[in-house]
Amino acid sequence: MSSEKGAILSYLFSEYSIHQRDFMFTSDTKADLHVGRQMGGITVGVLSGLDSRKLIESSEPRFIIENVNYLSNIIET
Numbered sequence: 001m002s003s004e005k006g007a008i009l010s011y012l013f014s015e016y017s018i019h020q021r022d023f024m025f026t027s028d029t030k031a032d033l034h035v036g037r038q039m040g041g042i043t044v045g046v047l048s049g050l051d052s053r054k055l056i057e058s059s060e061p062r063f064i065i066e067n068v069n070y071l072s073n074i075i076e077t
Contacts, residue, residue: 005035013039026071033059044074 013020025036028049033056036043045056048067056064063074 005032006039009035009039024075026068028056030055030059033061036061044071 009023012018013023020040023039023041024044025033025039025041026044026046027033027036028046029051033043033045037059043059043061043063045059045061045064046066046068047053047056047064053064065071065074
């Protein structure tokens with residue numbers, strides 16, 4: 001896990017009393033999605049960014065969307 005991103009998330013969880021299972025982590029990189037999974041969040045891979053579909057899929061996010069415009073569809077479910 002990226003120690004910096006993990007530390008930031010841990011701080012936010014503590015500061016705002018957020019349970020790890022109650023957050024959604026959205027990213028366009030395999031590395032970030034890995035951090036989200038390590039922290040216990042719902043992970044959403046976005047295909048319109050940096051990493052390829054293959055890399056995003058290899059991180060095994062719970063959801064994969066073409067771009068962030070589709071994020072509201074996931075939030076509503």
